[in-house]
Amino acid sequence: MTAKTSKRSISTYTRATAVAAAAAAVLALTGTAAQAADQSAAAPVSGTEGIITVGHNQAQPLVSPDGTTAYVVVSGTGNTVQVKAVDTQSDAVTRQATLDTAQLGLVAALSADGTRLYVANGQQLVVLDTATLTVLTTTALPDQPRQAGWNPGLLTGLTVSPDGATAYVVQNGPTAYRQYGQGRVVAFSTAQHAFTGSVQVPTSFTGTAAFRPGGHDLYVGGDAGVFHVGTAGTAPTLVGTVGGTAGALDYHPVFTPDGTRLFAVASGYKGGQADVIDPAGDTVTRHLTLVNGFADLGDPQISPDGTRLYLTKADYSAGPSVLSVDTASGSLVAAETVSPDEDQLDGLAVGPDGHTLYLTGSIGSNGTLQIIAN
DSSP: OBOOOOOOOHHHHHHHHHHHHHHHHHHHHHSOHHHHHHHHHHSOOOOOOEEEEEESEEEEEEEOTTSSEEEEEEEOGGGEEEEEEEETTTTEEEEEEEEEEOOSSOEEEEOTTSSEEEEEETTEEEEEETTTTEEEEEEEOOOOOOOTTOBOOOEEEEEEOTTSSEEEEEEOOOEETTEEOOEEEEEEETTTTEEEEEEEESOSSEEEEEEOTTSSEEEEEETTOOEEEEOSSSSOEEEEEOBTOTTSOEEEEEEOTTSSOEEEEEOGGGTTEEEEEETTTTEEEEEEEOSSSOOEEEEEEEOTTSSEEEEEEEOTTTOOEEEEEETTTTEEOGGGOBOOSOSEEEEEEEOTTSSEEEEEEEETTEEEEEEEEO
8 A cells, every 4th residue: 555645636625624614613603612522523534545456457436424444346366356445544454355256247335324335246246244344145136038048238337225225236238149128227125135126227228326315216327318217116117218318328327415416427429428407307407518529437426515526537648537517507627626646547436524535446457446635
């Protein structure tokens, strides 16, 4: 592990400092010193800047609700899937688990309370206890409806309901030579450790998924639109396609914390664009051009206060970066662009403190986790 100062901008650091100062002022005005101490103790911690070698590639970061632990799911030694827990204060790997052989379609999700980690690899779902990284269950996905000789589709997304009761796996449609079937969303009961139902979505190529905070509404990205999936029952149901997203290539949806806006970030030849969706009516309210011309954007994350949308940008000439978008105006905040040390990026998570970035990627042949105090 090598710790170093990140390449963040001065104005971004100033913004984070200003937020912290404002919070301290509020505490001083609204409570006693003891109350302030109690609230401070309960506040999520910030990570310590550093670069930690975690494996080889396909690294994905997730952060505990209190900010003390970063979990990295990565392809490791012998092409196996490894899960590593990193102490965000010391930047040390404190525990790890080795799973099965790494497959295409490796996705992961953390429960809202931080006690369970879900890893979908190939055609199976693994559940781990985060306290020990012990594997609790390994469950094969139910076979995807497909014709004889067709292969099951790749897994593209995994998310957990806000109440932790159900995990949802998103899967591309089955494939044959130049032929593609419909994708699907599969529900997994976290209490029964069993898959309980699925629903097809009207596209072959799916993306990631996002839950509307406080509700039973799941939104799934894809090449043919953003799909609204109802999750109130045991099996998911297709509510419909968000108006205005057909053909927008909005593969990556992410909600603001208040659940009033859904940002759907495009991929493919429409990379660099995004749609803002009102979930109350399932309509596009704004179309954003985040970058003029084509840009390979991904891994959208919303800050806990809802004011910033963070995105990774791949650039094989100038190197990768993390872009910051003002969610109110939909404009890039150029002064807050971060240039990490990685040669390429695989994933991004925003810490619960709102200004620590956790980036996974690679430097040379090493898979890395970089913690940046943004």
